[in-house]
Amino acid sequence: xxxxxxxxxxxxxxxxxxxxxxxxxxxxxxxxxxxxxxxxxxxxxxxxxxxxxxxxxxxxxxxxxxxxxxxxxxxxxxxxxxxxxxxxxxxxxxxxxxxxxxxxxxxxxxxxxxxxxxxxxxxxxxxxxxxxxxxxxxxxxxxxxxxxxxxxxxxxxxxxxxxxxxxxxxxxxxxxxxxxxxxxxxxxxxxxxxxxxxxxxxxxxxxxxxxxxxxxxxxxxxxxxxxxxxxxxxxxxxxxxxxxxxxxxxxxxxxxxxxxxxxxxxxxxxxxxxxxxxxxxxxxxxxxxxxxxxxxxxxxxxxxxxxxxxxxxxxxxxxxxxxxxxxxxxxxxxxxxxxxxxxxxxxxxxxxxxxxxxxxxxxxxxxxxxxxxxxxxxxxxxxxxxxxxxxxxxxxxxxxxxxxxxxxxxxxxxxxxxxxxxxxxxxxxxxxxxxxxxxxxxxxxxxxxxxxxxxxxxxxxxxxxxxxxxxxxxxxxxxxxxxxxxxxxxxxxxxxxxxxxxxxxxxxxxxxxxxxxxxxxxxxxxxxxxxxxxxxxxxxxxxxxxxxxxxxxxxxxxxxxxxxxxxxxxxxxxxxxxxxxxxxxxxxxxxxxxxxxxxxxxxxxxxxxxxxxxxxxxxxxxxxxxxxxxxxxxxxxxxxxxxxxxxxxxxxxxxxxxxxxxxxxxxxxxxxxxxxxxxxxxxxxxxxxxxxxxxxxxxxxxxxxxxxxxxxxxxxxxxxxxxxxxxxxxxxxxxxxxxxxxxxxxxxxxxxxxxxxxxxxxxxxxxxxxxxxxxxxxxxxxxxxxxxxxxxxxxxxxxxxxxxxxxxxxxxxxxxxxxxxxxxxxxxxxxxxxxxxx
Amino acid sequence: xxxxxxxxxxxxxxxxxxxxxxxxxxxxxxxxxxxxxxxxxxxxxxxxxxxxxxxxxxxxxxxxxxxxxxxxxxxxxxxxxxxxxxxxxxxxxxxxxxxxxxxxxxxxxxxxxxxxxxxxxxxxxxxxxxxxxxxxxxxxxxxxxxxxxxxxx
Ligand code: SF4
Numbered sequence: 001x002x003x004x005x006x007x008x009x010x011x012x013x014x015x016x017x018x019x020x021x022x023x024x025x026x027x028x029x030x031x032x033x034x035x036x037x038x039x040x041x042x043x044x045x046x047x048x049x050x051x052x053x054x055x056x057x058x059x060x061x062x063x064x065x066x067x068x069x070x071x072x073x074x075x076x077x078x079x080x081x082x083x084x085x086x087x088x089x090x091x092x093x094x095x096x097x098x099x100x101x102x103x104x105x106x107x108x109x110x111x112x113x114x115x116x117x118x119x120x121x122x123x124x125x126x127x128x129x130x131x132x133x134x135x136x137x138x139x140x141x142x143x144x145x146x147x148x149x150x151x152x153x154x155x156x157x158x159x160x161x162x163x164x165x166x167x168x169x170x171x172x173x174x175x176x177x178x179x180x181x182x183x184x185x186x187x188x189x190x191x192x193x194x195x196x197x198x199x200x201x202x203x204x205x206x207x208x209x210x211x212x213x214x215x216x217x218x219x220x221x222x223x224x225x226x227x228x229x230x231x232x233x234x235x236x237x238x239x240x241x242x243x244x245x246x247x248x249x250x251x252x253x254x255x256x257x258x259x260x261x262x263x264x265x266x267x268x269x270x271x272x273x274x275x276x277x278x279x280x281x282x283x284x285x286x287x288x289x290x291x292x293x294x295x296x297x298x299x300x301x302x303x304x305x306x307x308x309x310x311x312x313x314x315x316x317x318x319x320x321x322x323x324x325x326x327x328x329x330x331x332x333x334x335x336x337x338x339x340x341x342x343x344x345x346x347x348x349x350x351x352x353x354x355x356x357x358x359x360x361x362x363x364x365x366x367x368x369x370x371x372x373x374x375x376x377x378x379x380x381x382x383x384x385x386x387x388x389x390x391x392x393x394x395x396x397x398x399x400x401x402x403x404x405x406x407x408x409x410x411x412x413x414x415x416x417x418x419x420x421x422x423x424x425x426x427x428x429x430x431x432x433x434x435x436x437x438x439x440x441x442x443x444x445x446x447x448x449x450x451x452x453x454x455x456x457x458x459x460x461x462x463x464x465x466x467x468x469x470x471x472x473x474x475x476x477x478x479x480x481x482x483x484x485x486x487x488x489x490x491x492x493x494x495x496x497x498x499x500x501x502x503x504x505x506x507x508x509x510x511x512x513x514x515x516x517x518x519x520x521x522x523x524x525x526x527x528x529x530x531x532x533x534x535x536x537x538x539x540x541x542x543x544x545x546x547x548x549x550x551x552x553x554x555x556x557x558x559x560x561x562x563x564x565x566x567x568x569x570x571x572x573x574x575x576x577x578x579x580x581x582x583x584x585x586x587x588x589x590x591x592x593x594x595x596x597x598x599x600x601x602x603x604x605x606x607x608x609x610x611x612x613x614x615x616x617x618x619x620x621x622x623x624x625x626x627x628x629x630x631x632x633x634x635x636x637x638x639x640x641x642x643x644x645x646x647x648x649x650x651x652x653x654x655x656x657x658x659x660x661x662x663x664x665x666x667x668x669x670x671x672x673x674x675x676x677x678x679x680x681x682x683x684x685x686x687x688x689x690x691x692x693x694x695x696x697x698x699x700x701x702x703x704x705x706x707x708x709x710x711x712x713x714x715x716x717x718x719x720x721x722x723x724x725x726x727x728x729x730x731x732x733x734x735x736x737x738x739x740x741x742x743x744x745x746x747x748x749x750x751x752x753x754x755x756x757x758x759x760x761x762x763x764x765x766x767x768x769x770x771x772x773x774x775x776x777x778x779x780x781x782x783x784x785x786x787x788x789x790x791x792x793x794x795x796x797x798x799x800x801x802x803x804x805x806x807x808x809x810x811x812x813x814x815x816x817x818x819x820x821x822x823x824x825x826x827x828x829x830x831x832x833x834x835x836x837x838x
Numbered sequence: 839x840x841x842x843x844x845x846x847x848x849x850x851x852x853x854x855x856x857x858x859x860x861x862x863x864x865x866x867x868x869x870x871x872x873x874x875x876x877x878x879x880x881x882x883x884x885x886x887x888x889x890x891x892x893x894x895x896x897x898x899x900x901x902x903x904x905x906x907x908x909x910x911x912x913x914x915x916x917x918x919x920x921x922x923x924x925x926x927x928x929x930x931x932x933x934x935x936x937x938x939x940x941x942x943x944x945x946x947x948x949x950x951x952x953x954x955x956x957x958x959x960x961x962x963x964x965x966x967x968x969x970x971x972x973x974x975x976x977x978x979x980x981x982x983x984x985x986x987x988x989x990x991x
Contacts (some may be wrong), residue, residue, distance in 0.1 A: 135989045164984070419980045426981075429870070435921065435989050587867055616876055760872045791865030 004028075004082045005048045005680045005815030008793055009219040009543075012228035013822055018199055020834040023823040028065035028085040029058060031816060041068065045497065045505035045578060046084040047144060047471070047490045048665050050174075050372035050558075051214040052499025053080055055119075057089065057510045058490050064089035064491050065322055065512055072576035072827045075194065075503055081215030083665055084820050086777055087675040089491065091472065094509070094673045098473060099515025109474075114516065114526075117483050122438075124466050128437055129161070134416075138165035138436040141385050142443035143173060143374025146495025146507065148550035149520040150376075150383035152542055153442070154390055155498055156524060159408045160533035160541050163418035165436055166387045168380045171424040173373030176339035178388075179766035180348035182609040184356070185595070185634050186602030187392045187562045188381055190501050192331065192367025193580070193593040195701040197221055197231075197240060199365030199833050201327040202252065204234045204320075205339015206351055207262065207492050208371060211242040212662035212794045214500075217697035218237065218242075225250050235318050236265065237337055238657065239687070239728060240721035241795040256650055256723045258398040258643030259308035259655040260342040260773040265552050266350035266442070267641060268306030269321045271298040273357050278325030282358030287598045289628060290636035296351060297638035302832040309641060311723075323621035324354055329365030336373065336659065341772040346614040353636050354763070362595040364833040369501065376497040382563050383554065387421025390554075391561040392608040394600075395420065407557045409535035420619070423767035425760060429457065434464035441469045442520055443487065446550060446736035449474040451758035451769045452710050470523055473669055476734045487520050488513030494547045495521065496573065496665040502580040502591070504565070506573035521547055559584075562594075562601050562608075567620045577830065592831040597819075602630035604606035614639040617764030635652035644773040645761050647710075652775035652800040654692065654707055654727050658754045662794050663812075666720055672732075676744040676815045682743035683789040684713070684752035687720035690799050692727075700798055701788050702809040703781040707775045711756030714781060715748055718788035727776055728796075729754040796832060842896045845955075849941045849964075850891055855883035855913040856971075858935045863927045863985045866917020870924065873978070877931075880971045884938070888966040894957050911937050921990035925982050932975045939968040 002010060004026075011020040015040050041056035046067070054073025058066040067088045071078035077478040091097075102109040102118030109711055111648035128136040139157050141150065150168075178188045185191070187445040197203070197220050211218040224231045225246055232252040235243040240400065244254040257265045273279060274295055284291055303314035323682035324330055332355065338347045348370060360366035372378055384390040405412035422430070425715060428450070430436040439460075450456045458468055460480040469478040478484045480824045492513040498504045513519070518526075533541040544550045548570045555565040567583035567590075579590040601607055610625035612618065614637055663681040664671045671677045688698065688708050698704055704717045706727060713729070731754040737744035745754075757776060762769045790796040798809060828835055864877035911934055917927050945962035 132989050135985055301844065336967060396919070418984060420977075422981075422985075425871070430985060433921075433990075435985055556897060613970055616880070616970060616974040616977075617872070618977045620973075759871075762876060764876065771939075 002820060003813055003815045004085055004818050005663070005676060006811065006813035008215055009222060010079065010084055012223060012226050014223050016227055017224070017229040017711060018150065018834060020829070020832060021077050021198060021223060021453060023071045023077040023826050025069050025821045025823065026080040026818060027066070027068040027070050028087060028816065028818040033058070033060055033065045037561040038065065040508035042332045042508050043574065044491065044507040044510070045205065045499070046080065046088060047215050047375045048083040048087050048670065050377060050500040051075065051217050051818055052375060052497065052503060052505060052578065053084055053216050054201070054505060054626040055088065057079060057082065057213045058322050059510050062511055062545065064092050071823060073417070074577045074829045074832065075499060076216050078814040078823070079216045079219060082663060082677065082815060083671060086815055087665065087671045087674045090674040091670040092489060092491060096473060097517070098471065098484065099517055100486060101516070104482045116819035117485060117715065118526055118530060120483055121468055121527065122570070124438055125531060130775045132437065134162040136167065136437045137163045138431060138437060138439045140424060140427060140441045140444065140446065141168040141380065142371070143170045143377035143791065144443050145376060145423045146497055146547070147376070147379040147383060147519050147554060148547045149386035149524065150380050151390065151550055151554045152521055152524040154384040155408060156528050156533065157544055158384065158415050159410045160528060162385065162414045163752055164417055164419065165427050165430065166233040166385060167427055168386045168420065169424070169449060170374065170377040170380045170386050172340065173336070174377040174381070174469055175768040176335070176344040176348050176763060177370035178370060179578070179691055180206070181353065183345065183349050183611055183614065183635060183637055185609035186630065188608060189392070189562050189594055191361055191594045192369045193501050194220065195592060195596060195832055195834065196331045196365050196367035199223055199367070200231050200329045200331040200474045202232045202234060202323050202330045204330060204332045205243050205323065206332065206334045207341065207660065208333045209237060209241045209243060209337035209795060210333065213373070214371070214661055215662060217742050232323055234323055235656040236262070238723045238726045239795045247536070253316050253439040255312050255316055255320060257312055259726050261624070261641065262341055262347040263340055263350065263639065264301065264306055265308040265312070265317070265341040265349050267298045267301035267638070268303055268317045269324065269604060270302065270350060270353055270638070271301045272318060272321030272359070273325055273354060274298065276321070279357045280359035284357060287633050288356050289383055289630060289633050294638040295638045297640060310699065317832055324358070329363070330355070331365065331367045331369065333369040335371040337772070339768055340770060342637065342644040342770055343642065343770055344763040344770070349542040349614065349637050352403035353638065356634055356636055362593060362598060367593060372500045378498040378500065378816065381496065389417070391558045392563050393561065394608050397605070402732050404557070405786045408541065409537055409620060423762070425762055425767065425769060428459055430463040432459045435464060439467045439468070439487060441467065441477060443471055445475040445477045445667040445669065447480065448753060449731065452754055452760045453755040454711055462610055470520060475667065475669060482684055485523055486515065487523065488517045488601050493519035493521070496551055497582070499578070502575065503578040504568060504581060505578040506570055520570050521550060580651050591802065591832050592833070599632040600634045601631060602634065604630065611635065612765045614765060625837060633686050645770070645773045646773060647760060652708060652777050654776050654778060655726055656727050656729065656757055656774040656776035657707070657772040658731040658758065661730050661732070661791055661796060663791060664730070667734055667759040668736070672736070672738050673742065678738055679743035679814060680812050681789070681791050683746040683748065684715045684730060684754070684779065685718050685788040685790040685796070686715055686769065687718045687722045687728040687790070687796060689722050689724045689726070690719055691724045691779070693717065695721045696778060698778070698780045699782045700803055701786055703784050705779050705781055706757065708757035708776045710759065710797070711751060713756055714751045716784055718790040718796055719799055720796055727778060731755060731771070841849070845941060845948065846891065846895060847899055849938070849945055850888055850895060852934065852938045852941055853884045853887050855911065857881040859914040859931055859934055861933060861949050862882065862914045866927070867924050873924065876974060880930060880974065881966045883971065887908070887967065889968050890960045890964070891976045894960060919977055921982065921986035924988045925979065926983065930978045932972065932979070934966050935968055935975060939965060939972065940953065
């Protein structure tokens with residue numbers, strides 16, 4: 001029995017390079033439920049981060065009572081992390097679920113029936129379409145719905161209404177990943193595979209605190225670094241995370257660049273590869289474009305120059321570059337430290353450049369994982385609920401648009417393709433001025449998660465825009481809506497989703513949703529029916545009634561595209577494991593990694609984008625693209641470093657950066673309702689370095705005020721392992737609080753929202769908001785009666801180990817008992833290169 | 839070479855007008871965060887072109903034009919309001935940047951004729967930058983146009 005709050009990763013199963021990752025089955029059942037009394041186990045995958053671990057849901061008396069990892073799944077080999085174990089099912093039985101629709105009457109939200117609620121939406125929608133046309137409508141969705149739901153929404157938005165104003169909160173978490181792929185390789189699509197972990201010599205983690213975002217993936221890496229012939233770790237992060245410590249342990253490097261200077265560091269690493277000749281010249285000549293421009297772009301970035309900009313040791317830059325340059329196989333992973341920071345796309349593209357220069361792509365161990373934050377972000381990108389066209393089609397290519405018009409049997413002019421899709425921040429700006437008058441928000445909580453939250457609240461509560469929210473709970477966002485629709489959640493509906501390395505899972509319905517709650521798919525179909533959306537033959541535009549029919553329709557339109565689902569069906573997905581796309585006649589069992597043949601989807605007629613200027617975001621035209629004759633070669637694209645938009649000043653001398661903790665997910669809608677998880681990280685805090693704390697008279701646990709030009713929060717301080725000059729705040733905490741028994745009841749609930757301080761500014765290419773470079777000041781308010789409520793297990797551990805007893809945090813622990821069973825015989829995993837060889 | 843000097847003066851002058859106008863638009867549309875930041879960045883590029891040109895002006899002298907009003911375009915003294923205002927402002931910037939670009943094209947021709955490598959370098963690299971300014975303006979115009987034309991309040 002183990003407490004997986006204290007022991008986040010569980011026992012190690014170390015193994016040697018090139019051998020298969022052993023299987024271990026992790027399981028958690030609610031207190032009082034024993035395994036023998038479980039009525040059924042229902043196949044699914046975990047929906048609490050982008051890793052997508054295969055699970056079975058335990059059902060007893062019509063309730064979800066626990067989870068068990070699927071030993072045969074290629075993603076997790078049976079393992080689950082704390083969020084998956086303790087957070088998957090608890091929220092579902094929570095007494096504050098939304099069970100009936102709500103409408104605003106006299107300023108208050110009151111319960112009503114579906115007829116009334118949907119009637120109001122449809123009335124408003126029809127009258128707006130008559131008066132102002134499709135551009136009056138905006139849709140803002142999630143990274144947590146199912147593929148079938150995104151696809152339904154995409155068809156409604158693009159072919160039913162015809163609005164370009166569609167985006168998801170994926171814009172906040174993974175837009176840069178998609179944008180970087182498109183710039184380098186011509187289309188979205190994760191090149192690498194998790195199996196690269198077993199075969200690499202080094203893992204570079206760029207702005208990716210994997211131990212707290214994808215715990216099972218980190219466990220997979222630990223099983224390499226703690227085994228024979230370990231991989232070395234290189235960590236790029238301003239905090240001393242567990243990754244940084246593993247870098248020190250394995251003889252790698254921890255680079256802690258100043259917040260906002262990632263691109264300068266990347267240019268330095270590129271410079272070192274070039275000057276030391278760590279370049280596979282033949283491969284580069286055959287498979288890439290742009291070497292000369294890249295060379296001249298990075299020429300000024302000597303290690304010394306980089307050291308000046310980034311505040312790192314020039315020798316560390318050299319050492320990191322040497323590890324990259326001399327390894328046979330490097331795996332790189334990238335996340336929010338790059339995506340949500342300054343020059344996001346250019347810095348992420350620079351990671352691709354390093355791999356391309358060394359020809360390290362498309363073979364086991366040599367891989368790239370541009371990570372996602374949310375579990376189904378990938379599907380949002382694929383299906384086009386984020387504004388892209390379904391199937392990685394190019395909005396600027398008339399043939400691609402025509403393919404969709406034919407598939408949907410609508411006039412091609414209905415499909416908005418005259419300009420790039422409107423990104424989230426712009427959608428909210430249009431809603432602010434009343435240019436968009438109907439904004440439909442599904443399964444996300446922008447009042448907490450978007451930058452400059454005071455402004456977002458104003459937009460949502462104002463009269464200028466009619467706001468529809470569909471969610472599981474009355475979130476901070478739903479409270480401000482005009483109509484609230486109760487949604488069924490994970491385990492209460494059927495659908496598919498795809499994890500960060502393209503692995504598609506089917507998640508089956510295990511129990512009925514509470515009250516009158518409906519699946520998001522049924523809600524969208526109900527709206528489409530009531531709106532009377534039809535195709536040119538007069539048939540309903542969305543002809544399908546079930547999730548499976550929606551899936552088949554989706555699979556059909558992916559034919560011939562990089563994201564090919566045509567070989568997948570619900571039946572096939574009911575097998576032992578999730579399956580990575582493309583799955584088609586050529587690859588009937590799926591594809592472990594892309595670009596094994598070094599042919600990239602850059603052909604002008606095939607690519608998803610013609611590309612952008614990485615500095616301005618200006619678009620490359622079709623003619624310009626054609627003139628370059630990419631023909632399957634990847635692009636090496638570089639850009640010079642420019643200083644962040646907001647530099648520290650006398651009034652705001654510190655740099656503010658937001659982030660995550662291992663025990664909470666997103667805005668805590670689910671994890672906050674699991675007492676085991678919530679008690680481990682019950683309330684907000686900020687981290688400040690010992691030097692900066694001393695200068696301000698701040699001791700561990702003191703109440704402090706953190707202020708930027710846009711707003712302030714008052715929370716407790718953790719004197720921690722952040723670099724001097726940087727301040728870290730977790731973004732999960734809005735004003736919602738669970739019951740005291742679950743670790744709720746904090747008096748700072750109304751002044752702890754990290755996004756009060758962040759800026760409305762975004763990357764020019766990916767349009768991802770920059771959450772990590774605001775300037776701020778921290779001042780001490782008063783002492784508190786204990787340490788900060790931050791966990792001690794991850795990067796938020798206190799810097800000083802022997803604090804006075806009053807200030808010493810209790811070690812984070814107290815999760816309910818779970819079991820872990822290591823299998824003596826490892827199952828056979830399809831496509832696993834470690835097993836193919838043997 | 840009186841006419842080349844005239845054109846060098848025109849480049850200097852029109853880059854300055856463009857830089858000032860970018861800044862005017864940045865301030866005037868600061869609520870559109872990307873317009874604010876990108877216009878300031880692009881103004882900086884025009885400043886750089888003038889800095890690079892400065893030593894050449896020393897060599898050739900900067901001749902003023904006989905009929906300046908026929909050659910110099912007026913910049914944007916102030917920005918316009920709202921979504922339609924932004925559209926118009928971006929269009930004006932586009933006109934100004936086009937003048938800058940054709941000026942550099944003409945100068946590059948002259949520099950080749952004179953085998954003046956320094957001037958050719960400045961003209962070519964500035965021209966490439968100007969092309970990127972124009973590309974961004976085009977991209978942003980396209981994105982802003984439908985909403986501004988059809989539904990802006
Ligand atoms: S790593 Fe992610 S997907 Fe796996 S159990 Fe944890 S939260 Fe769930």
